[in-house]
Amino acid sequence: MAGKTLTIFLTTAPYAGEHASTAMRLAKAALEAGHRVNLFASADGVYAFTAGHRAKGLPNAEAGFRQLIDQELHVELCGSCLTIRGLGPEHRLSGAEPSSMLGLFRLLRDSDALITVGS
Amino acid sequence: MAGKTLTIFLTTAPYAGEHASTAMRLAKAALEAGHRVNLFASADGVYAFTAGHRAKGLPNAEAGFRQLIDQELHVELCGSCLTIRGLGPEHRLSGAEPSSMLGLFRLLRDSDALITVGS
Amino acid sequence: MERLCLVIRTAPYGHLAAAEGVRHLIGAATAGMEVTAVLVDDGIYVAKHGQDPGDTGWTSLSSALQQVLQPDARAASRRIPVYVHTPSAETRGVTRLDLTPGVELIDDDRLVEILAEAGGVLIF
Amino acid sequence: MERLCLVIRTAPYGHLAAAEGVRHLIGAATAGMEVTAVLVDDGIYVAKHGQDPGDTGWTSLSSALQQVLQPDARAASRRIPVYVHTPSAETRGVTRLDLTPGVELIDDDRLVEILAEAGGVLIF
Amino acid sequence: MLQTLVLITSPPYSPQAQRALILAAALRTRGIAVGVVLLQDAVFAAVPPNAPPAAATIDALLSNAVPVYVAEHDLRLRGFSAVGLPAGVQPVDDRRIVDLVMTDNTRALGCF
Amino acid sequence: MLQTLVLITSPPYSPQAQRALILAAALRTRGIAVGVVLLQDAVFAAVPPNAPPAAATIDALLSNAVPVYVAEHDLRLRGFSAVGLPAGVQPVDDRRIVDLVMTDNTRALGCF
Numbered sequence: 001m002a003g004k005t006l007t008i009f010l011t012t013a014p015y016a017g018e019h020a021s022t023a024m025r026l027a028k029a030a031l032e033a034g035h036r037v038n039l040f041a042s043a044d045g046v047y048a049f050t051a052g053h054r055a056k057g058l059p060n061a062e063a064g065f066r067q068l069i070d071q072e073l074h075v076e077l078c079g080s081c082l083t084i085r086g087l088g089p090e091h092r093l094s095g096a097e098p099s100s101m102l103g104l105f106r107l108l109r110d111s112d113a114l115i116t117v118g119s
Numbered sequence: 120m121a122g123k124t125l126t127i128f129l130t131t132a133p134y135a136g137e138h139a140s141t142a143m144r145l146a147k148a149a150l151e152a153g154h155r156v157n158l159f160a161s162a163d164g165v166y167a168f169t170a171g172h173r174a175k176g177l178p179n180a181e182a183g184f185r186q187l188i189d190q191e192l193h194v195e196l197c198g199s200c201l202t203i204r205g206l207g208p209e210h211r212l213s214g215a216e217p218s219s220m221l222g223l224f225r226l227l228r229d230s231d232a233l234i235t236v237g238s
Numbered sequence: 239m240e241r242l243c244l245v246i247r248t249a250p251y252g253h254l255a256a257a258e259g260v261r262h263l264i265g266a267a268t269a270g271m272e273v274t275a276v277l278v279d280d281g282i283y284v285a286k287h288g289q290d291p292g293d294t295g296w297t298s299l300s301s302a303l304q305q306v307l308q309p310d311a312r313a314a315s316r317r318i319p320v321y322v323h324t325p326s327a328e329t330r331g332v333t334r335l336d337l338t339p340g341v342e343l344i345d346d347d348r349l350v351e352i353l354a355e356a357g358g359v360l361i362f
Numbered sequence: 363m364e365r366l367c368l369v370i371r372t373a374p375y376g377h378l379a380a381a382e383g384v385r386h387l388i389g390a391a392t393a394g395m396e397v398t399a400v401l402v403d404d405g406i407y408v409a410k411h412g413q414d415p416g417d418t419g420w421t422s423l424s425s426a427l428q429q430v431l432q433p434d435a436r437a438a439s440r441r442i443p444v445y446v447h448t449p450s451a452e453t454r455g456v457t458r459l460d461l462t463p464g465v466e467l468i469d470d471d472r473l474v475e476i477l478a479e480a481g482g483v484l485i486f
Numbered sequence: 487m488l489q490t491l492v493l494i495t496s497p498p499y500s501p502q503a504q505r506a507l508i509l510a511a512a513l514r515t516r517g518i519a520v521g522v523v524l525l526q527d528a529v530f531a532a533v534p535p536n537a538p539p540a541a542a543t544i545d546a547l548l549s550n551a552v553p554v555y556v557a558e559h560d561l562r563l564r565g566f567s568a569v570g571l572p573a574g575v576q577p578v579d580d581r582r583i584v585d586l587v588m589t590d591n592t593r594a595l596g597c598f
Numbered sequence: 599m600l601q602t603l604v605l606i607t608s609p610p611y612s613p614q615a616q617r618a619l620i621l622a623a624a625l626r627t628r629g630i631a632v633g634v635v636l637l638q639d640a641v642f643a644a645v646p647p648n649a650p651p652a653a654a655t656i657d658a659l660l661s662n663a664v665p666v667y668v669a670e671h672d673l674r675l676r677g678f679s680a681v682g683l684p685a686g687v688q689p690v691d692d693r694r695i696v697d698l699v700m701t702d703n704t705r706a707l708g709c710f
Contacts, residue, residue: 004700009360011258013132013163015203017377018638018672021418022607022709025671026699029692035700043258044132047166052205057381059419062205084134086171086181091210101265108358111239113699115605115706116361119248119255123588128484130382136253137526137560140294141495141597144559145587148580154588162382176257178295220389227482230363232587234493234594235485238372238379247614247710249497251563252527279613280497283530288565296563331535336565350624354602359707371502371598373609375675376639403501404609407642412677420675455647460677474512478490483595501611 002034004112009104010041011118014048014061023117024064031071038107039065040099042078045118049077049096050087062093069095076103121153123231128223129160130237133167133180142236143183150190157226158184159218161197164237168196168215169206181212188214195222242266242273243356246281250299256284259362260302267306267318275306276352277341278323281362282330285322287338300338307340323349366390366397367480370405374423380408383486384426391430391442399430400476401465402447405486406454409446411462424462431464447473489519491586493596497527498540506598507531507543514550522547523555523583525597532556532575533566548574557583601631603698605708609639610652618710619643619655626662634659635667635695637709644668644687645678660686669695 008027014020023039030037041049053062069075076099108114127146133139142158149156160168172181188194195218227233246259259275266273277284289298306318321344322337334343370383383399390397401408413422430442445468446461458467477483492510496502513520524532531540532554544554558568558577568577587594604622608614625632636644643652644666656666670680670689680689699706
């Protein structure tokens with residue numbers, strides 16, 4: 001069962017509730033199980049991949065995703081979602097690159113499983 | 120009835136749905152009716168007061184609030200909410216200043232009406 | 239994962255998810271993906287015709303849906319099936335006449351069938 | 363507007379609103395505001411005792427509630443009434459024994475009374 | 487005497503909107519003056535023929551002389567018009583909503 | 599044969615969670631192998647004695663041999679433990695959830 005590909009589609013802001021935390025936990029568990037894991041952040045999901053968070057009382061999304069990126073989590077961000085929200089390169093976490101809907105569909109074509117986290 | 124004070128407590132991200140738009144519309148109508156209007160942004164509500172938005176397909180929160188600030192909308196932002204999200208002074212819309220919960224309560228003491236928009 | 243199904247459960251405008259669902263549907267159609275959309279619960283309101291944003295800055299989602307339902311012959315996109323869950327519409331007093339032309343009304347059985355056949359599902 | 367009522371309708375953790383409600387309650391108590399909190403619908407879960415975040419990074423909201431229910435004698439904050447809507451709790455199978463000590467259970471009538479008396483209301 | 491204006495933005499099938507409507511009815515039963523303002527997805531609650539439970543509660547409010555206001559802007563955005571609204575439901579613009587909220591001795595309760 | 603794993607994060611009283619549970623039951627009725635995973639606020643649906651409609655649907659799923667999994671982490675965070683869960687409801691950790699999602703011929707449907 002190891003060595004498959006999971007894609008997580010994350011659509012809500014990191015501190016709107018529990019979705020970012022759930023995405024981090026499932027990504028971590030999947031990576032540790034030996035799977036390839038993609039995370040595509042869309043809509044308010046892109047806010048998780050900005051720099052300088054100092055979370056208090058809830059899990060730090062920046063720190064969590066930074067660590068997962070080091071563990072080979074592949075992250076792509078909806079480019080137009082970044083643009084709408086005024087999030088330029090200077091705000092972005094390194095390793096989380098702007099992508100496009102075509103990028104999302106490319107990931108999905110090569111995925112064995114897809115989960116939406118958010119909404 | 121004119122000359123009263125309305126405070127709007129905005130708690131959701133500008134492009135998560137319709138709340139920011141509703142807050143802008145009610146603030147605009149209240150200002151035009153001759154009322155003083157405060158907007159206190161908390162939690163993801165603070166994302167509305169960042170710079171560089173290029174909204175497409177939905178109302179531009181930055182442009183809308185910028186115009187309302189010019190029309191004397193008084194804006195305060197939850198300071199710890201900015202900190203948690205990594206939003207420093209360089210990201211912020213001018214005229215929208217960091218405040219605190221004490222700032223919120225101060226506004227409320229002098230308000231005739233209070234509406235939560237968000238959640 | 240080749241066949242994609244987009245499930246839209248949320249009403250337009252109040253929550254961004256509905257607009258995001260339509261945006262991804264248009265994107266998938268344009269990209270030539272094998273894609274379907276299912277509108278269920280409050281999501282059926284996405285197909286309500288006559289949405290009128292005026293000068294508010296919103297994009298009409300019923301008009302946007304038309305892009306995939308009746309694609310321009312010159313455009314690369316193909317006609318994409320958009321299913322509306324009839325029981326959800328009926329509960330809300332929305333009839334076929336209220337809906338943007340080209341959507342396909344489906345019952346509970348067909349809904350389950352479509353979801354059972356989908357390769358990957360995105361939830362909006 | 364002197365008397366403030368915070369209405370918490372959302373379950374803890376899934377939606378930030380519940381935590382925001384508790385944070386504002388603590389803030390209001392510390393600031394010496396005349397404030398009450400009403401937990402209704404899924405909001406009643408905020409008062410469920412024994413919330414155990416372990417090393418997840420979450421703050422236990424039931425523990426946070428204790429700060430206003432049983433304030434440290436040295437702290438500036440006073441004891442603040444926190445009301446739990448009994449019908450909401452009962453529907454969810456949550457009894458008085460499941461709740462953090464110090465909350466006050468109220469029925470429908472009292473809920474309406476409290477909301478009718480409040481000066482300003484914040485909704486979470 | 488204090489009047490309560492219950493403002494609702496959540497869709498009719500949400501627990502949030504249902505709670506707000508129940509509270510409005512309960513306030514009315516206790517003899518408190520109440521008005522209800524429907525905004526955003528809550529406007530679906532006023533579009534006939536809508537299903538229970540929201541529509542039934544709205545009917546009950548109307549028959550108890552509780553004014554129900556609907557944001558016309560939000561109705562139009564969703565493809566509905568003020569023409570088909572049930573008798574007693576009043577379409578309102580933003581200015582009117584503000585006037586309702588800022589009326590003397592009125593207290594806003596919402597948005598739910 | 600393809601198995602569907604319905605993942606739910608929304609609270610039991612939300613239309614979203616209720617739709618997901620109805621779909622799970624309907625898939626099962628059509629002879630499709632189904633599992634249900636409850637995460638985040640959806641774990642409240644498994645905490646007894648919970649009220650209808652979610653709890654009733656969960657009971658029906660269990661009696662139709664649909665496995666119901668509950669994220670133990672999310673249960674503990676909310677002050678509940680795996681001890682009191684109804685018979686048939688299985689507490690799971692993140693690794694087990696991933697294993698369920700990544701099982702051959704399994705298709706994830708969610709999160710609702």
